[in-house]
Amino acid sequence: MPQVYKTWKTKDVSALSLPMLLMFFVGVFTWLIYGFLKNSPSIIFANSITIVSAFLLIYFKIVHTKR
Template sequence: MTEINSIEIIGLIAATCTTAAFLPQVYQTWKTKNVSGLSLPMLTIFFTGVLLWLVYGTYIHSLSIILANAITIVSVFLLIVFKLRYRNR
């Protein structure tokens, strides 16, 4: 495990902000079942990018990158599931 230094603390704060900013979209989509504003190609590309960031963060042992992308990949996965499940509503 990587020791947490001041730069990693900045990364953790950034990770918290960017991940938290994404969560209301997941909640709103789950609540309303309205997926008309979601693009499946964008979500798929975003999922791939987040997965690669997670692999990269694991490789360099960056706690902030690992945590942010682990949470975000679950959120994006849920949006993809919602998009596929509710697309005909």
């Protein structure tokens, strides 16, 4: 969450790597699916929050990258 807040405030995405963010997103998404398959509220809750953060960082990276 601190990374999302800082990126939102400063609009500086130069330190973020889009390929790394995408790999992270896929990994968290996989854990989220695993949480649903195992019916584990703690895994679902933790990865739901993380996937929203990862999505926001990907969004900021795409929107605020200077072309």
